Amino acid sequence: MNIIQLNNVSKSFEQGGQSFTALSNVSLTITKGEYVALIGKSGSGKSTLLNLITGIDHPTGGHITVADTDIHKFGESSLAAWRGKNIGIIFQFFQLIPTLTIIENILLAMEFVNVIPKDQRQNRAKNLLTQVGILEQANKFPSALSGGEQQRAAIARALANKPEILVADEPTGNLDSATAKSIKAIFTDLVAAGTTVIIVTHEDISGTDFDQIIQLKDGQIQPHNSTVSEMK
Amino acid sequence: MSIIFKKSMRDIQQRFRSTLLAILALTIGIWGGGSLLVSFYIMSNDLSANYLLTKPYQLSIQSKDFAKLDLDNLHELPEIAAAEFRDRAILRIEVKPDEWLPLWLYSVEDFDQLSIAKFYPQAGQFPPAKGTIAIERNNLLISQLNVDSVARAQSNGKLIDVKISGIIFDPGQAPSTQDAFIYAYTDEANYTRLSGKATHQKLIIRFNNVKTQQDVKQAYAKLAIQFAAQGIKIEASNIPKFDQHPHQFQLNTILMINGSISFLTFIMSMVLISQLMNSIFTRQTRQIGIMKAIGAKRGHILRIYLTYLLSISAVSIAIGLPLAVLTGKKYSDFIASVLNFDILTTDLPYFIFAIVIVLGFILPVIFSLPMLRNAVHISVNNALADYGIEAGNNASSSRKTSSMGMNIYSLAWRNLARRKGRMLVTMLTMALGVGIFLTGFNVRESLSQFLTNSSNSMQYDLKVVLKNTVPPETASAPFNDIAAISSIEGWLDGVGRVQTDAIATANSIGLVAMPYDNTLNKHDFLQGTWLTGAEQLEFVINQQAASEFAPIVIGQQYTISIAGQDISARLVGMVREFDVAKIYIDIDKYRQIAKLDDEINSLMMVLNDRSYDNVLRVKKQVERVIANQGIEVVYIISEVEYTKIVFDHLNIILTALLILSLLVLSVSAMGMGSAMGINVMERTREIGVLRAIGATPKMVIRLFVMEGFMVSALSVLLGILLALPLSAYGAKFFGNLILGENTPLDFTFSFMGFAITLIVTLAFGYIASRLPASKAIKISVREAIAYE
Structure with a gap:
């Protein structure tokens, strides 16, 4: 079952008075429960593609369907609600709200989307923190946590509203190798549990059990024939 | 939660x-x-x-024929709300040793039945015991008088002891602290004893169903006809501002x-x-x-x-x-x-x-x-x-670097341009503060200039207004022995609110009759010129009298009522002064009309030494002569005291203006402080980068201080541009408010105000940028670069 479908999607930007094409006629399909890697050089269009899939950005051409929904028909607020419900986003620099504790960060996501009943939120947040292995850090502020712990917290927050899709932009790019490995293990577990996981990465993907590898070059999908390390 | x-x-x-x-x-x-x-x-x-x-009261009428008036019948008239006899005599009272002030003595028929122009007991006896007086509470601030004091009063050339038995509060009177009068209230018998005047010669009236001064004038016109029918001849009337x-x-x-x-x-x-x-x-x-x-x-x-x-x-x-x-x-x-x-x-x-x-x-x-x-x-x-912070527009266009390379001034300037909107708001806020502050100073300067002009308009030092008109030699003889007096000129005159008790037109506009070619007046002209001495009767008015002669056309003939006669006279000028409504005419012409011989009522004294202390010293000498020789005097005033009275009237306004404009400057300075603080805070990472590539803390501080100075300097510049029209408007507005309609003050630029504004604003700019910059450089380069 297809969960993400892109048909001839293009995206151009105006920069310095000139038009710059970030993505050109990209078409792809991702099925439910797939573990997908999005690879390519800097400026190849990876982040742009991710932003289009999550509804953070709008395409200048083509059509995108995510979870049977034409997301670009939504207004800004409806899109935010839809995104909060269907897609969990993990950023490279964790991007936790610094003034909230770890558990409050998760509860905030639940409060925004309001799909988890209020009386279940605390327990769910604790379960998620247990799942990512940082329950003991629940009441600490992000600044008190290590990078790896912050990224685990960010994953827990991304899972707060039981999304079908999890997208992560360079989730281990800022972590040491041991921590990165443990984070990748969480993603593998999530895929095993049926979540569709899309990861943008620069890292060597050899030995990683991706179902699909999408390689971008100059805004277009290329056949994947090399490891990520060769592309840098 | x-x-x-x-x-x-x-x-x-x-x-x-x-x-x-x-x-x-x-x-x-x-x-x-x-x-x-x-x-x-x-x-x-x-x-x-x-x-x-x-x-x-809305109308006062003076007549010696009120014996013919049935006050009860007057009360019955539907248009009359209240009417009482409230005679007033102007005496003098010694408020401190050898310091005398005009005493406005009111006769009160029944202290317990006041129906008009009421006043209220404050201390001592009320009503005051028979034969004593009660004084207004504000008098205590300018005198040594109080309950149970006995003061010397001068009346009809005699010195009489007056006992004060009570203090009252009369909200209808101008504050003594500003006008320098003593207000006293007494029973009718004591009034006559002290002033030598009969009572029931001045009637004060309040009307029903009147809403404007014009309504009062109409009601008065009707009443005057009724009085005339009863054989009551009105000598003078006064309709105060409604x-x-x-x-x-x-x-x-x-x-x-x-x-x-x-x-x-x-x-x-x-x-x-x-x-x-x-x-x-x-x-x-x-x-x-x-x-x-x-x-x-x-x-x-x-x-x-x-x-x-x-x-x-x-x-x-x-x-x-x-x-x-x-x-x-x-x-x-x-x-x-x-x-x-x-x-x-x-x-x-x-x-x-x-x-x-x-x-x-x-x-x-x-x-x-x-x-x-x-x-x-x-x-x-x-x-x-x-x-x-984004580079903004600067980034999208190329920029030539001068042959001198990048210097701190151009860097500071470019930095300011990065957040144009905020810097513009900051500058406009500060400029508004500077503009208001400077306007405060400028308007204050305009008022000061007006005070100086008022002071300069009087080239005499002491004025003694006699109760009666007498030949000049008789009037000045008692003072000939005072060596400090260099010259004395005789006028027919009064001043301020006692003007009308000296000489006045029938409708209570003060009259000053003086030699047209005298050298003791240098008036501040709004229109026209001074008296020329032409054959035809000429007159000059002050701005307060303008409403009586509106529309004012210099050179036009108007009718003025002098010495009981309606005379046609040519208006030649209008002067600006802080005084009641007055008109000026040549003394010889006045004497002809009033059929007076070579007589005067005012002695305008010029002293050899015009310093403040000397004027007051000589004034005391003059006071002693007056007291010792029993000269009947309405009042004596020095030019310096008059200036002080005017200043006291305006000072409260000047002070309020400055304090409040300082408040505006403070708030706008806080605005600048916060904007500069935010500017530094937002650029913490940039400070880290600057320091990483070799900028010393001193250079970083200099950069931000330069930005602060530039904002301040531009704000001052904008503030001045704003202050000019605001000050011109302020001078016009306050002139009209204080001196009367169509009487603007002259626009004046206060250089001292400008200097203070400049120093204060630059200092604010320095502090507002220096403090946060000093704090920012204390963060380590590593922390600064990692700052989000």
């Missing part, structure tokens, strides 16, 4: 200093604006209420200043709030992006920042409102004490609180709307891509 609410509260904690500054700015706005609103409400109500409660306290102009001026400054203070504190909110939003843009990415709708974002904003408002209102009420009441008390009225307002109406609370909540939101709108509407993509 909702997590959204928690986040707002934590933002307050995290941005504690910015939040504190915002609270401080809003508190000052609410405090300043609120206290002025409170005092505005109290004062605009209470002076008038004090005055109207006395049931002030139901208006003599010093209402001062309060009006203060209220106008209050109103405009409170509005400005409020607005400027709002600008400050909007700047602070802008900085907070700027720093939280990425957070907004994250929240939107994880599902926050626009409403959620709005709630977070509204909660933050409304919390700031709530704290500011909680602190500012009680302070506003307290200081507003204190300020009103102060003004009331200066103008000698009682504060009647005990409880403020709810709407005053409601206005402050509603404005305190709504205005910060309105002023932060652009930022709130940005926060709510910014796309996730743009929010996530925000890394603080």
